[in-house]
Amino acid sequence: MAILVTPQTKVLIQGITGSFGARHAQLSLAYGSQVVAGVTPGKGGQLFEGKVPVFDTVSQAARETGATASAIFVPPPFAADAILEAVDAGLDLVVCITEGIPVNDMVRVKRAMQGSKTRLIGPNCPGLVTPGEGPQSHGGCRIGIAPGYIHKKGHVGVVSRSGTLTYEAVWQLTCRGVGQSTCVGIGGDPVNGTSHLDVIKMFMADPETHGIIMIGEIGGAAEEEAAEWIGRYGTKPVAGFIAGATAPPGRRMGHAGAIVSGGKGTAQAKIDAFRKAGIGVAATPSEMADTLLRMM
């Protein structure tokens, strides 16, 4: 077991014929993930890489191939539509990689998704990986843009708002011989589908996950919310790191959601919340894995 996806999960890719989507569809196939369909309106009937059928709509793709999860690589102006199309098709999981979606589009998408069974991860995220059992974790489920080979099958769950900082944590674990159950990038936008807390609850309920690394950054209060829950109900060791202690207030640090405004969302407030909840705080990003391993 793992969370959200297993190596058997059938994945379709929205925007598979664009350069970004195509590149990462190839990498997921090479990693051994079950990429069973692509969707590009107007290109239905083509074959991607000579083997993956392309459909005009998500409903057709899901019906014909049994795909239950989607990765979205379409440009920002079309991303809200792509997400809701996947929701309408009844998929279990939609992972939106697209960066630069207008906030109001996501506000409307979240409202429209209320009551649906679909879980959205992202947008503006690296996606997720459940490592496989093969060499360099081959045979796992890779949805998104994370490098597959840095992972190793095991028992640590990783959740983060940032891409490369997640890879950093995963690589530290793998270099120490410690594997991961699932690694989830929830994205750096102010409005996203899945929060730190959502993923933490799944990791706590997953028997294969024995410890958790939670990586946050300045802006919003999602880390504080997760920490409070962990302090009350957490049953597994959690180590954390917060990026942006040196960020100037009022400036967006790359991620649309990474901003300290009106004295809210500071790194210090998040670190204090972590400490209060008994979460191990890594003093530097170099110590994320070691901080957790000391607790396990």
Place this chain on the structure above:
Amino acid sequence: MNIHEYQAKQLLARHGVAVPAGEPCKTVDEARAVAEKLFAAGHTLIVIKSQIHAGGRGKGTFTHGFQGGVKLAKSVDEAVNFASNMLGKTLVTKQTGPEGRVVQTILIAAAETIKKEFYLAVLLDRANSRPLIMASTEGGVEIEEVAAHTPEKIVREHVDPAVGLMPYQARKIAAALGLKGDLFNQACKLITGVYKASWESDAAMVEINPLCIVEGPGGKEAIMAVDAKIGLDDNALYRHADIQAMRDLAEESPLEVEASKYSLNYIKLDGNIACLVNGAGLAMSTMDIIKHYGGDPANFLDVGGGASKDQVAAAFRIILSDASVKGILVNIFGGIMDCNVIATGIVEAVRETGLKLPLVVRLEGNNVAAGKKTLAESGLTIISGDSMADAAQKVVKATRAA
């Protein structure tokens, strides 16, 4: 993206929000014409307001000694004198830093007789992903102060994006502000207009502080947005050509403007150790770890997940344009991108710029061995860092020694 007060008021006025009569001016002649027009219309007092993207204008000082970026005038001559002391001059406020900003535009408007001040804002509530309207009877002061000391004086109303702001919600807010009769009705119209302006322009934040009851001719009271601040969602600018045209490059750091041409995310800071990193989270934490080991980061710089050689070269040029930089830390986790491509880009950039400053490079990830070999065989004095901690300690040490 931020816009000027006069532009914010133009956006609001388009949605039916009452603002004081006035016009922006770029020359003293224009200022004279607008002042004459306002006095001719029966106004007895006008205000001349410097337009810069920074707060604290009223208490600011111009570098030539003139006090105050916001001035009241009782005559055309007085207004012209103030205008000539502001236009083209550099205003320093508590938010501009010591270098100040050159005032390119002033807003000349009727100075209304203010009877009462309120606060009104529209922003995103990240906790529930909905627009939030905040209002308070405590206008003219910072809302953070009100929230800290008298939070009960702030009313909050969330808007369901499926239906938009409903009229009853505007009525609830107007009632909470204690308004009655005609002022109540005016406030409902104004609140609705402010919300529409915010939503339809894809604003990240609209703040009316103060929102005022003003006394017009004959003692007739009206509600007006006397000041206004709007921040826009950069991701949505593509669908607002009219708002894009409001961008004022003179208000942005020249290096940040240059970086944006190469899709580099660069923010200048005050330290002396520059960093070049792929990914926003890693870039932030690289700054943090420099600070942790006793150094001071000179910038935030995210070259993105798939940086090209050209971007790396542009990044080096931008970093080196900052004269306070005394050392550089490159931190790349090449998940998908080839570390050797990055290494080649670094070597070329170092040669092209004739770099003399200490450079520490930490490479990790895809094809890292080839990348490290390229750096080692380049003949350049590049210090290699094994981990983020190692690289940060080395760059702090090398910068101190330099």
